[in-house]
Amino acid sequence: MQLQQEVSAWRPRVAGVVEVFHARFTAHAYPMHVHDEWTLLIVDDGAVRYDLDRHRRGTPGGTVSLLPPQVPHNGSAATSYGFRKRVVYLDTTVLDERFIGAAVDGPDLADSALRRRVGQLHRFLTCPGDAFEAESRLVLIGERLRALLRPRLELPGGHTASEGAGTRPGIARSLRELLDERVVAGISLLEAAGLVQAHPAHLVRSFSAAFGIAPHQYLISRRVDLARRLLLDGRPAAEAAVEAGSHDQSHFTRHFKRIVGTTPGRYARSEVPRS
Template sequence: MSSGAVVRAWRPGLAGVVEVLHAHFPSHAYPTHTHDAWTVLIVDEGAVRYDLDHREHGLAQAQVSLLPPNVPHDGRSVLPQGFRKRVLYLAPDRLGDGLIGAAVDQPEYVDPLLRHRIHQLHGVLEDGREDLEAQSRLTLIEERLGQHLRHHVTGPPEKYNLGVAADLRDLLDAHVPDGITLEDAAKVVHAHPAHLVRAFSREFGMPPHRYLTGRRVDLARRYLLDGRPAAEVATLAGFYDQSHLNRHFRKLLGVTPASFLKR
């Protein structure tokens, strides 16, 4: 576990938000991974550097970062004392697939009003008693994010829907808990196994097995937030046992499943 890492995560009763996460990471660095949700991120202390689609970006306290679904990224602190962040994970249909390329091109925004609205929504979600206020604030946030994204739309549909790498990704997404062998995947997408691994690694910055593990950790997060016990979650998410889940969960998120749920 990252030394001194503190994470709080919960699923709010607000349609469109699949998870809220508040974290302090003195030393943890995220390995390359993806999410199946839009990641709306603000930093409260420190600064973050991350790679998104093979390009380096930075996020300071004055900015808002919007990371699109299914696009690989990592994350690490710029400063030795680490960072504090707050994250909203929005359902993938809240902003639209056609805007993913725009988010890849421009994932950070210097927008004080947007950042303030996100800060306000986090406060409402922590309180948990003002449903209409939360809905109203989320609506305004999504509207402003959409305006930023549409401003940066520059061309035809992005490359993430093309090629054997994307075909393999879709296949892995369809087999998260049960998995699929490389040989079977190669037969489905009509490509040699070695070519599949090379194409996937080149396109998404990680090999297929690491992508699948990240998706299983994401699935485990959802089950944990639903209140299921970790031993059951391990099986449901496709891990061999709870120890296997703990190892990969800690590697990706810096904390164990038990610490992830502490409020």
């Protein structure tokens, strides 16, 4: 089997859209990682399997997958054919954090109207002159997502789903807050343990158990996310690596490729596909 890799990434001038990412992979497997934004994903060819919050998920035909921010997930091709996907990363102005738990409970949405609207959105996102049309489509998509997710918000006992998945009490949450504050500067495990008042080994185990990802993997994925934004702003790869908290270019490139599926240089040079 010949390995294939096609990647296009760009940031359109559309409110609420952080990044658009189109890719074709045959063998790339994403490690566990997190995003700050909502990941709205459609698969045009093939299928993807992934783990989200310790549950095995997939992308059956015609679905739209909505992966919430700050919840670790991975991903790989479900067959040897690979997959072709289109992703739009959305900020919380489109869908707020109340819906995180509902999305964790059911990220794969079998809704033909939503699928059609997301496909239309991608067509308009490829042309800067269609920004207003894209914004209009996005408003309808946000409305549809809220309508699909809202029935899941109320759980037995009067709790919301997001209370279970979006907030994690104790030292694991404290460490995550520290890592979020120190994405660029970084922090040693010993210093973090002192600030959180926990033994380093207990801190690592607690974080991994709570979030399904090791602390160092979480920090790396946050740095890669930051580097993606800098690259789309036109920063050189070496400069983006430093500004995202990495001072070893080869080390940074290796992690970037594992998480994104391509090197920082190729990612930055990718072109917007023709609609």
